[in-house]
Amino acid sequence: MRNPRAIVVGAGVSGLTTAVCLAEAGWSVRVLARDTPMATSSASAGAMWGPYLVSDPRVEPWSLESLHVLEELAADPSTGVAMVTGVEASRSPITPPGWTAKVRDFARCAPGDLPDGFVSGWRSTIPVIDMTAYLGFLCRRLERAEVDIEEYAVRSFDDPALDAPVIVNCSAIGARDLVPDERLVPIQGQLVVVDNPGIHEFFADHDDDPTLMAYILPQGDRVVLGGSADRGRSDLRVDPDVGAGILARCIAIDPRLAGARVLGHRVGLRPNRDRIRLDAAPLGSRRLIHNYGHGGSGVSLSWGCAREVLALADADTLP
Ligand SMILES: Cc1cc2nc3c(=O)[nH]c(=O)nc-3n(C[C@H](O)[C@H](O)[C@H](O)COP(=O)(O)OP(=O)(O)OC[C@H]3O[C@@H](n4cnc5c(N)ncnc54)[C@H](O)[C@@H]3O)c2cc1C
Numbered sequence: 001m002r003n004p005r006a007i008v009v010g011a012g013v014s015g016l017t018t019a020v021c022l023a024e025a026g027w028s029v030r031v032l033a034r035d036t037p038m039a040t041s042s043a044s045a046g047a048m049w050g051p052y053l054v055s056d057p058r059v060e061p062w063s064l065e066s067l068h069v070l071e072e073l074a075a076d077p078s079t080g081v082a083m084v085t086g087v088e089a090s091r092s093p094i095t096p097p098g099w100t101a102k103v104r105d106f107a108r109c110a111p112g113d114l115p116d117g118f119v120s121g122w123r124s125t126i127p128v129i130d131m132t133a134y135l136g137f138l139c140r141r142l143e144r145a146e147v148d149i150e151e152y153a154v155r156s157f158d159d160p161a162l163d164a165p166v167i168v169n170c171s172a173i174g175a176r177d178l179v180p181d182e183r184l185v186p187i188q189g190q191l192v193v194v195d196n197p198g199i200h201e202f203f204a205d206h207d208d209d210p211t212l213m214a215y216i217l218p219q220g221d222r223v224v225l226g227g228s229a230d231r232g233r234s235d236l237r238v239d240p241d242v243g244a245g246i247l248a249r250c251i252a253i254d255p256r257l258a259g260a261r262v263l264g265h266r267v268g269l270r271p272n273r274d275r276i277r278l279d280a281a282p283l284g285s286r287r288l289i290h291n292y293g294h295g296g297s298g299v300s301l302s303w304g305c306a307r308e309v310l311a312l313a314d315a316d317t318l319p
Pocket of ligand 1: 009010011012013014015032033034035036037040041042043044045046047048049050152153154155170171172173174175178188189190191227267268269270271292293294295296297298299300301
């Protein structure tokens, strides 16, 4: 019996994870992408697990499903996923979100245990993901499943290259033109990567004001420092002032970072939408399944969303 065929558009974390789920469930899959995995916004992400800059009632179940998969992957260091203990905190009083009840080692912090200027927060152990290693891991998994990733810019869903009964659209901000979808808005984000001066715990702020954003994610001999959130900005230029601001805020939180050698800067686009688009619709005699608009949480949602795509694809196509 021939395997059912699917084409996934996009090779960021959403496209690759979706392709893994389909291929490992027996689908014959091709991935078509304008940018190769290491050139995507996914490669620019921090990344830590946790819903952020995303609004959708389905976020909690999808992110918790992804949390369990990432926790399992952390058992193998070659995946790029590590379970890291640290603090999430705010400069104003906040109630920990509902999902904190599901993370490991959760405990409220006493104000004296927080950096200067922070008044409430909690400790927990969550997945921190080195995206270069992690996207490499997903690509190796696809290679084992005999899935090709082809560089190709899809112009429309009538493109003859989309020659499969099921098409999955994981084009993120590219969906603005491809669908087209004006509800998608880029939120540009910048990060600084430095030598690790001996930091083993993560820190992330939970303030609403993007100009105060600060997070510190240790990844072996490097630390990824964030961040910024520039709504509506869609270029990928490094802004030296933004980088300097990130460094200053992170040094104020952890002075060990002062003088750490800067290894590089990263810029990416968060594909923000009022609601994640994950649904199936007919496309002539084919099926088009959308999976995009994950905002600042695409890594954190990736497995839950990819499994939902698989369920939609199976429901529509398999006997
Ligand atoms: C600075 C920063 C920090 C972040 N930190 C975190 C974090 O800590 N945790 C977290 O969960 N998330 C984080 N995010 C968000 C996360 O990176 C995104 O939600 C996620 O990368 C979206 O993945 P994606 O695969 O949907 O999109 P992308 O990675 O943007 O990939 C889209 C793919 O679609 C392709 N494509 C687009 N249009 C076309 C077309 N017409 N034809 C063919 N291919 C096309 C692109 O070439 C690319 O391959 C961060 C983002 C940024 C920018």
